Amino acid sequence: MSSYAGPVQDLIDELGRLPGVGPKSAQRIAFHLLKLPKIDALRLATAIAEVKDKVTFCPRCFNIAEGAECSICTDSRRDSTVICVVEEPRDIVSVEKTGEFRGRYHVLQGAISPIEGIGPDQLKVRELLTWVDPGGATEIILCTNPNLEGEATAMYLSRLIKPLGVKVTRIASGLPVGGDLEYADELTLGRALEGRREIED
Ligand SMILES: [Zn+2]
Numbered sequence: 001m002s003s004y005a006g007p008v009q010d011l012i013d014e015l016g017r018l019p020g021v022g023p024k025s026a027q028r029i030a031f032h033l034l035k036l037p038k039i040d041a042l043r044l045a046t047a048i049a050e051v052k053d054k055v056t057f058c059p060r061c062f063n064i065a066e067g068a069e070c071s072i073c074t075d076s077r078r079d080s081t082v083i084c085v086v087e088e089p090r091d092i093v094s095v096e097k098t099g100e101f102r103g104r105y106h107v108l109q110g111a112i113s114p115i116e117g118i119g120p121d122q123l124k125v126r127e128l129l130t131w132v133d134p135g136g137a138t139e140i141i142l143c144t145n146p147n148l149e150g151e152a153t154a155m156y157l158s159r160l161i162k163p164l165g166v167k168v169t170r171i172a173s174g175l176p177v178g179g180d181l182e183y184a185d186e187l188t189l190g191r192a193l194e195g196r197r198e199i200e201d
Contacts, residue, residue, distance in 0.1 A: 062107040079103045098190035111149035139167040169196040
Protein backbone atom coordinates (compact mmCIF):
# COMPACT_ATOMS: atom_id res chain seq x y z
CA MET A 1 0.00 0.00 0.00
CA SER A 2 1.49 3.30 -1.08
CA SER A 3 1.93 6.13 1.40
CA TYR A 4 0.62 9.65 1.09
CA ALA A 5 1.93 12.89 2.51
CA GLY A 6 1.50 13.58 6.26
CA PRO A 7 -2.11 14.65 6.94
CA VAL A 8 -3.69 12.42 4.29
CA GLN A 9 -1.82 9.37 5.54
CA ASP A 10 -2.70 10.27 9.14
CA LEU A 11 -6.39 10.33 8.19
CA ILE A 12 -6.12 6.99 6.37
CA ASP A 13 -4.36 5.47 9.39
CA GLU A 14 -7.03 6.73 11.81
CA LEU A 15 -9.90 5.52 9.64
CA GLY A 16 -8.18 2.16 9.27
CA ARG A 17 -8.31 1.71 13.05
CA LEU A 18 -12.10 1.75 13.00
CA PRO A 19 -13.85 -1.63 13.32
CA GLY A 20 -14.66 -3.21 9.98
CA VAL A 21 -12.66 -0.67 7.95
CA GLY A 22 -9.82 -2.23 5.97
CA PRO A 23 -6.95 -0.27 4.34
CA LYS A 24 -8.81 0.04 1.03
CA SER A 25 -12.00 1.38 2.62
CA ALA A 26 -9.93 3.74 4.78
CA GLN A 27 -8.37 5.17 1.62
CA ARG A 28 -11.74 5.49 -0.10
CA ILE A 29 -13.32 7.31 2.87
CA ALA A 30 -10.28 9.59 3.21
CA PHE A 31 -10.54 10.69 -0.41
CA HIS A 32 -14.28 11.11 -0.09
CA LEU A 33 -13.68 13.46 2.85
CA LEU A 34 -11.01 15.35 0.89
CA LYS A 35 -13.48 16.02 -1.90
CA LEU A 36 -16.24 17.23 0.44
CA PRO A 37 -16.84 20.93 1.08
CA LYS A 38 -15.04 21.86 4.30
CA ILE A 39 -18.30 22.54 6.19
CA ASP A 40 -19.60 19.02 5.44
CA ALA A 41 -16.37 17.29 6.45
CA LEU A 42 -16.14 19.30 9.67
CA ARG A 43 -19.63 18.17 10.68
CA LEU A 44 -18.18 14.69 11.17
CA ALA A 45 -15.26 16.06 13.19
CA THR A 46 -17.69 18.11 15.32
CA ALA A 47 -19.99 15.12 15.91
CA ILE A 48 -17.01 13.09 17.17
CA ALA A 49 -15.82 15.93 19.42
CA GLU A 50 -19.35 16.48 20.82
CA VAL A 51 -19.92 12.83 21.63
CA LYS A 52 -16.57 12.63 23.40
CA ASP A 53 -17.37 15.80 25.35
CA LYS A 54 -20.93 15.04 26.38
CA VAL A 55 -21.42 11.29 26.46
CA THR A 56 -19.86 8.85 28.91
CA PHE A 57 -20.69 5.39 30.16
CA CYS A 58 -23.06 5.00 33.11
CA PRO A 59 -21.02 3.89 36.16
CA ARG A 60 -23.83 1.54 37.25
CA CYS A 61 -24.90 -0.30 34.10
CA PHE A 62 -22.37 0.88 31.44
CA ASN A 63 -25.05 2.09 29.08
CA ILE A 64 -24.25 5.40 27.38
CA ALA A 65 -25.08 8.36 29.61
CA GLU A 66 -25.33 12.10 29.08
CA GLY A 67 -25.39 12.85 32.81
CA ALA A 68 -23.89 11.18 35.86
CA GLU A 69 -26.03 8.07 35.28
CA CYS A 70 -28.00 6.82 32.26
CA SER A 71 -31.69 7.56 31.72
CA ILE A 72 -32.71 4.03 32.78
CA CYS A 73 -30.70 3.97 36.02
CA THR A 74 -32.12 7.36 37.02
CA ASP A 75 -35.72 6.17 36.39
CA SER A 76 -37.03 5.12 39.81
CA ARG A 77 -40.01 3.31 38.25
CA ARG A 78 -37.76 0.61 36.78
CA ASP A 79 -37.71 -2.72 38.61
CA SER A 80 -34.28 -3.33 40.21
CA THR A 81 -34.98 -6.99 40.92
CA VAL A 82 -34.73 -8.07 37.26
CA ILE A 83 -31.55 -7.32 35.34
CA CYS A 84 -31.26 -7.85 31.61
CA VAL A 85 -27.63 -8.48 30.61
CA VAL A 86 -26.70 -7.33 27.10
CA GLU A 87 -23.47 -7.02 25.13
CA GLU A 88 -23.71 -3.43 23.88
CA PRO A 89 -25.72 -0.26 24.62
CA ARG A 90 -27.43 -0.64 21.21
CA ASP A 91 -28.99 -3.91 22.47
CA ILE A 92 -30.83 -1.90 25.15
CA VAL A 93 -32.51 0.03 22.36
CA SER A 94 -33.62 -3.27 20.77
CA VAL A 95 -35.05 -4.64 24.04
CA GLU A 96 -36.73 -1.33 24.91
CA LYS A 97 -38.49 -1.36 21.53
CA THR A 98 -40.22 -4.62 22.44
CA GLY A 99 -42.04 -2.85 25.29
CA GLU A 100 -41.81 -6.14 27.24
CA PHE A 101 -39.23 -5.21 29.82
CA ARG A 102 -39.51 -2.92 32.85
CA GLY A 103 -36.40 -4.00 34.72
CA ARG A 104 -32.87 -2.67 34.55
CA TYR A 105 -29.90 -3.44 32.33
CA HIS A 106 -26.26 -4.30 32.58
CA VAL A 107 -24.02 -3.79 29.54
CA LEU A 108 -21.03 -6.13 29.31
CA GLN A 109 -19.42 -3.98 26.58
CA GLY A 110 -18.62 -7.03 24.48
CA ALA A 111 -18.71 -10.82 24.57
CA ILE A 112 -16.21 -13.52 25.44
CA SER A 113 -14.17 -14.32 22.33
CA PRO A 114 -11.00 -16.39 22.71
CA ILE A 115 -10.13 -15.73 19.04
CA GLU A 116 -10.05 -11.99 19.63
CA GLY A 117 -8.40 -12.44 23.02
CA ILE A 118 -11.44 -11.14 24.93
CA GLY A 119 -12.00 -12.85 28.27
CA PRO A 120 -14.22 -11.99 31.26
CA ASP A 121 -11.58 -9.56 32.58
CA GLN A 122 -11.98 -7.34 29.51
CA LEU A 123 -15.75 -7.16 30.05
CA LYS A 124 -17.93 -5.57 32.76
CA VAL A 125 -18.40 -8.92 34.50
CA ARG A 126 -17.19 -8.05 38.00
CA GLU A 127 -19.46 -4.99 37.94
CA LEU A 128 -22.44 -7.23 37.08
CA LEU A 129 -22.09 -8.96 40.43
CA THR A 130 -22.88 -5.74 42.33
CA TRP A 131 -26.51 -6.06 41.11
CA VAL A 132 -26.73 -9.39 42.93
CA ASP A 133 -25.70 -7.97 46.31
CA PRO A 134 -28.06 -8.82 49.20
CA GLY A 135 -31.43 -7.17 48.65
CA GLY A 136 -30.65 -6.72 44.97
CA ALA A 137 -31.64 -8.62 41.85
CA THR A 138 -33.59 -11.87 42.05
CA GLU A 139 -33.44 -12.66 38.34
CA ILE A 140 -30.67 -12.17 35.80
CA ILE A 141 -31.78 -12.48 32.18
CA LEU A 142 -28.91 -13.34 29.84
CA CYS A 143 -29.75 -11.46 26.68
CA THR A 144 -26.44 -11.85 24.83
CA ASN A 145 -26.47 -12.42 21.06
CA PRO A 146 -27.59 -15.84 19.75
CA ASN A 147 -24.17 -16.53 18.21
CA LEU A 148 -21.05 -18.44 19.33
CA GLU A 149 -19.60 -15.64 21.47
CA GLY A 150 -22.98 -14.71 22.96
CA GLU A 151 -23.75 -18.32 23.93
CA ALA A 152 -20.27 -18.82 25.44
CA THR A 153 -20.72 -15.62 27.44
CA ALA A 154 -24.17 -16.70 28.68
CA MET A 155 -22.76 -20.08 29.73
CA TYR A 156 -19.88 -18.46 31.59
CA LEU A 157 -22.14 -15.97 33.40
CA SER A 158 -24.63 -18.66 34.32
CA ARG A 159 -21.92 -20.73 36.02
CA LEU A 160 -20.70 -17.62 37.80
CA ILE A 161 -24.06 -16.29 39.03
CA LYS A 162 -26.16 -19.39 39.76
CA PRO A 163 -24.17 -20.35 42.86
CA LEU A 164 -25.09 -16.95 44.32
CA GLY A 165 -28.69 -18.13 44.64
CA VAL A 166 -30.18 -15.93 41.92
CA LYS A 167 -32.51 -17.15 39.18
CA VAL A 168 -30.61 -17.07 35.86
CA THR A 169 -32.61 -17.16 32.64
CA ARG A 170 -31.70 -17.13 28.95
CA ILE A 171 -33.82 -15.59 26.22
CA ALA A 172 -35.68 -18.26 24.24
CA SER A 173 -34.40 -19.61 20.97
CA GLY A 174 -36.31 -18.56 17.89
CA LEU A 175 -34.02 -15.67 17.22
CA PRO A 176 -32.02 -16.07 14.02
CA VAL A 177 -29.04 -18.22 15.09
CA GLY A 178 -25.64 -16.66 14.51
CA GLY A 179 -27.17 -13.22 14.34
CA ASP A 180 -27.14 -10.12 16.46
CA LEU A 181 -30.00 -8.88 18.60
CA GLU A 182 -30.07 -5.66 16.59
CA TYR A 183 -31.21 -7.57 13.51
CA ALA A 184 -34.14 -9.23 15.30
CA ASP A 185 -37.48 -7.50 14.85
CA GLU A 186 -39.15 -6.32 18.05
CA LEU A 187 -41.92 -8.93 17.91
CA THR A 188 -39.43 -11.82 17.71
CA LEU A 189 -37.22 -10.35 20.41
CA GLY A 190 -40.27 -9.65 22.59
CA ARG A 191 -41.34 -13.30 22.29
CA ALA A 192 -37.80 -14.51 23.01
CA LEU A 193 -37.77 -12.39 26.16
CA GLU A 194 -41.20 -13.54 27.26
CA GLY A 195 -40.31 -17.19 26.58
CA ARG A 196 -37.04 -17.07 28.52
CA ARG A 197 -36.15 -20.21 30.44
CA GLU A 198 -34.20 -20.89 33.57
CA ILE A 199 -30.76 -22.30 32.76
CA GLU A 200 -30.34 -25.89 33.96
CA ASP A 201 -27.14 -27.08 35.61
ZN1 LIG B 1 -27.22 3.05 33.83
